Every structure is written in structure tokens, then in C-alpha cells.
Amino acid sequence: MLIATLRWLYTRSIVVDGNFTADHSKMKRPRNDVALSPGGGYMVEPTQYQAHLETAHDHREVSGE
Numbered sequence: 870m871l872i873a874t875l876r877w878l879y880t881r882s883i884v885v886d887g888n889f890t891a892d893h894s895k896m897k898r899p900r901n902d903v904a905l906s907p908g909g910g911y912m913v914e915p916t917q918y919q920a921h922l923e924t925a926h927d928h929r930e931v932s933g934e
Contacts (some may be wrong), residue, residue: 896902908914 904915906912
């Protein structure tokens with residue numbers, strides 16, 4: 870009787886990770902790559918980002934240990 874009442878404790882669930890990316894795969898036709906929403910939401914506008922990278926300085930932090 871106890872096993873029948875505790876059966877709900879043991880259930881199988883499948884979880885899908887929405888943050889998964891396939892960065893390791895190469896596109897067959899890179900020229901066909903289209904930005905989903907450049908400049909919208911958290912996406913950056915590509916030309917402004919490239920201009921920022923050309924003027925940005927890379928500051929390396931040194932551990933204090």
C-alpha cells in the first residue's frame with residue numbers, strides 16, 4: 870500500500886535546454902546567414918559592433934594572488 874501511495878514521487882521527465890547552441894557546426898552557405906533582429910532586443914547591430922571593436926581597448930586583469 871505504501872508503494873502505491875508514493876508512486877507519484879518517481880516520475881520520468883525530459884528537459885530541453887533552450888540555451889543550447891551549435892556553434893561547432895559550420896554553415897554550408899555562410900553568405901546566406903541572416904541576422905534575426907539586428908539591433909533589436911539584446912541583439913547588437915553588426916556594423917556598429919564592428920566599429921566598436923576597432924576602437925575598443927582590451928584590458929587584461931591580473932590576479933592579486
